[in-house]
Amino acid sequence: MFYGVILVFVIIYILKKKRATPPSTRSAPPQSAPSQAPPPQASAPGPEREVTVDDFLRFAEKNPEQARSVVDMLNSRAGGESVRSDFGGSIKGVFVMVTSGEPQTQMVAMSLSTQVLIKGKSVRVLLCGPGGDMALRNSSGVILKPLDKSPQMLLQGLIQKRVPVEICPFYLANRAESEADLIDGITPAKPAAVADELLEPGIKLFTF
Known part of the structure; x- marks a missing residue:
């Protein structure tokens, strides 16, 4: 009985409290906003790439x-x-490197070098490996048709036209021959000078 009376008083107190609260301060039940998909946003254009040289x-x-x-x-x-x-x-000129010992390959290299020179472009020749045998005085050249000449003959023709012809420094360093055994006009190559030539703008490298 005692607890029942207390419960009645508590209910009355709560009801009075609710009536005393102004309507504006009562918390309105949360209203769920209608679900709408967000409007599509245009992607911002990226920075334009500058055209370079x-x-x-x-x-x-x-x-x-x-x-x-x-x-x-x-x-x-x-x-x-x-x-x-x-x-x-x-194209300013060509750098021709001959490493093959095959006569026809050597002939193609020398023939094309001659034609490039005729067309007014510069030519520089580097002989190395088996291709270095072309630089030796006592080299037995093979006569090839239709020119009836050897690769060494065309090489000498280039030398006469002041084309720089060099022998790889490793060729002489690992053989019994010396610089005295080379055809006149052929000199040992200097790696730094060769690198400078290869990096020269307008120079094309061809290897045979």
């Missing part, structure tokens, strides 16, 4: 005519120093 040179290699047109347009607007326009024809 290397990009243009790569384009010019594949499209020399279009590259020349671009250069001509730049020259017409520049009114000053002309822009380089030798794309597709920028």
Whole structure:
């Protein structure tokens, strides 16, 4: 009985408390907002990639005519120093390395070197390994048709036209022959000078 009376008083107190609370302060039940998918956001454009000189040179290699047109347009607007326009024809010369001892391969190397020289480009020849035998005075050359000449004869023709012809330094260092046994005009190569030549812009390397 005692506990029942206490329970009644507690209920009355709670009801009075609720009535005394202003409506504005009563917490409204949470209303669930209608689910809507967020509007699609446009992705921000990334920074534009700047076109470099290397990009243009790569384009010019594949499209020399279009590259020349671009250069001509730049020259017409520049009114000053002309822009380089030798794309597709920028080869200054060739560096020919002969390591094969096979006569026909040597003949191809010497014949093509001669033709490059005739076309007005520079030629430099490096002989190494079995290909170095061409540089020896006592080398027995093989006469090949249709030129009826040996690779060594064409090599000497290049030397007479002031083409630099060098022998690999490792060739003489590992043989009984010396520099005195070389054909006139052939000198031992210096690695640093050869590297400089290979890195020269416009020089193409060919190996046989």
